Amino acid sequence: MDTISYQREESMNSKTMIEVxxxxxxxxxGERELAVxxxxxxxxxxxxWVAxxxxxGSGKSTLLGLLAGIDRPTNGVVKVDGVEISALPESRLAQFRNEKIGIIFQSFHLIQSMTALENVAAPLYIGPQRRKAHDLAGRMLAQVGLGGRMDHLPGQLSGGxxxxxxxxxxxxxxxxxxxxDEPTGNLDSATSKxxxxxxxxxxxIYN
Known part of the structure; x- marks a missing residue:
C-alpha cells in the first residue's frame, strides 16, 4: 500500500501536542482484513504545521479520524496533549474532543437550518462557555471576515x-x-488559496 508522507513547518515551541x-x-x-x-x-x-x-487510499483521512478520536485504532497509542485518547471511554472522549480538538471537513458539515452564528456557537452549547457562546462565535466570525454574514444560513453563503x-x-x-481533512477540496483555486x-x-494568532 502507498504510504503517507509528512511536510512540516516546525514551531519554536518544544512541547509535544500529538504523539502517535x-x-x-x-x-x-469480507473474510479478510485490509491494513490501512x-x-x-x-x-x-x-x-x-504538518501536511x-x-x-x-493511502490512509490520510483514516489517520485524521484516529487523531480526532472519531475512530479507534486496531493497535497502537494516540496521545493528544498528554492524554491517551485511544483509551478514553466514549463519554470522556466526546468531551475531550470538544475542548481540545478542532476539525475542518472538506464538505463543511454545517447544519443547514442554523445561521452562521449558531453553527459556530454550537460546540460551546455543551461546555462551560455556553452562556458566552454567541458572543464568542460573533467575534470569531468577525476574525474570519464574516462579521456581516452572521445571520445567514449556509445555503445563502458561497462555498468559500x-x-x-x-x-x-x-x-x-x-x-x-x-x-x-482536505479543507479546500470543494473550492476553486482562488478560494482555496x-x-x-x-x-x-x-x-x-492562536499559536
Missing amino acids: SDLQRSLPM LRGLSFSVATGE LTGPS EQQRVAIARALVGGPGVLLA QVLTLIREMRA
Whole structure:
C-alpha cells in the first residue's frame, strides 16, 4: 500500500501536542482484513504545521479520524496533549474532543437550518462557555471576515464563506489541535488559496 508522507513547518515551541506510537488500523474486507495503517509513529509539537501527503487510499483521512478520536485504532497509542485518547471511554472522549480538538471537513458539515452564528456557537452549547457562546462565535466570525454574514444560513453563503464558517467553528473553543481533512477540496483555486491563507493567519494568532 502507498504510504503517507509528512511536510512540516516546525514551531519554536518544544512541547509535544500529538504523539502517535505504533499506530495500526485495519478494516474488514469480507473474510479478510485490509491494513490501512501499519505501525505509524510520529510526534507533533505545539504550533507546528504538518501536511499529510499521499495518493488516494493511502490512509490520510483514516489517520485524521484516529487523531480526532472519531475512530479507534486496531493497535497502537494516540496521545493528544498528554492524554491517551485511544483509551478514553466514549463519554470522556466526546468531551475531550470538544475542548481540545478542532476539525475542518472538506464538505463543511454545517447544519443547514442554523445561521452562521449558531453553527459556530454550537460546540460551546455543551461546555462551560455556553452562556458566552454567541458572543464568542460573533467575534470569531468577525476574525474570519464574516462579521456581516452572521445571520445567514449556509445555503445563502458561497462555498468559500461556508468554509470560513467551518474554520470559525473549529477554532471558537480554543483547541490545542486543529485538524483539516482536505479543507479546500470543494473550492476553486482562488478560494482555496484564500482559505489556506486564512488558516495560516489563524495559526499565527492562536499559536
